[in-house]
Amino acid sequence: MRLxxxxxxxxxxxxxxxxxxxRTIDVIEHENPDIICLQEVDHNMNRTRFHNQPTIFKEHFGYAGYDFQWNHKIKTGGYGNLILSRxxxxxxxxxxxxxxxxKKRGAQVAVVVTPEGPLLLIGWHLGLAExxxxxxxxxxxxxxxxxxNAQLPTIIVGDYNDWRDTLARGPFERQGFRQITKPIRKFRSFPAYLPMGALDKAFVKxxxxxxxxxxxxxxxxxxxxDHLPLVIDFHLKKFDEV
Structure with a gap:
């Protein structure tokens, strides 16, 4: 499976x-993911021609699973996180x-019913201060x-804004998670045209x-x-069990 x-x-x-x-749609299509977690998805804003981006993505990809989370509302519009899943x-x-x-931030939580069993998925966009x-x-x-739902296989992805990678040595370590976006030098994702910071991360358990x-x-x-996309290929079972 691909996320x-x-x-x-x-x-x-x-x-x-x-x-x-x-361009965003073309980037996603090229990788053909089964599960998509997007941050900074706009809805009904002048800067994005009042497009309903969550619906545009939903209708274009036609995936069975869909959830949009408002993070920051601005009058009748705003932006947030989006999950799409086959x-x-x-x-x-x-x-x-x-x-x-x-500033308002949020986490999306969903149990994805994959062909290999249930997966606890969390997508988020964390704050700017450590x-x-x-x-x-x-x-x-x-x-x-x-x-x-902590007994399920779990993956937490998104824009962590964690320039110094201190979360790995803190709450995630205490909760028994392992970071799969390391070493940091291989996962510098921001800014996309000249990456310096490894801000887009994934932890699994x-x-x-x-x-x-x-x-x-x-x-x-x-x-x-301004961010590079992160792609993860994974299974919930070992190869000899799939």
Missing amino acids: MSYNIQKGYGGRDQRYNLQ FPLRVVEHVCLKLNHR KQRHAQVEHFFQQAVYQD GKLYVNEARLVKRKLTKAAS
Whole structure:
């Protein structure tokens, strides 16, 4: 199975700053993922021609599983996180990660009913301050929707904004997760045209077998967004069990 995590920057190019959602769609189609986790997906905003981007993605790919989470509302529009899946979703829940006066952030939680068994999937976009990110992750691990499903194979993906990679040595280590986006030098994803920071990460737990984790480095991905997309090929069973 293949998962893609991608901060699409609302469909704006990383260098030319032109709005062109077709480039984003082409990037996704080229990798043909079974599960798609997107961040910064716009809805009903002047800057993106008042497009309903969640619906555009849903109708274009036609996947069985769909969930959109508002993160930041601006009048009648805003942006957030989107999950699309070839496989059905259940136990879909949104967890607010807003702390104090900080910008609203959120985590999407879903159990994906894959052909190899249920997968606990979390997609999120964490805050800009290091202490804030640690507090957000600690807060999430205390939520009932996570604790009630923590026995499942789990993957947490998204834009972590974790420049110094301190989350791996903190809450994730205490929860028994392993980071699959390392060494850091191979996963520098931002800015896409000249990557310096490894901001797009993935942590897994349980019986989840990763064949490959990689960034998609092509001419198009360097132009379509300010982040490179992260692709993960994995199984929930060992090869001799599949």
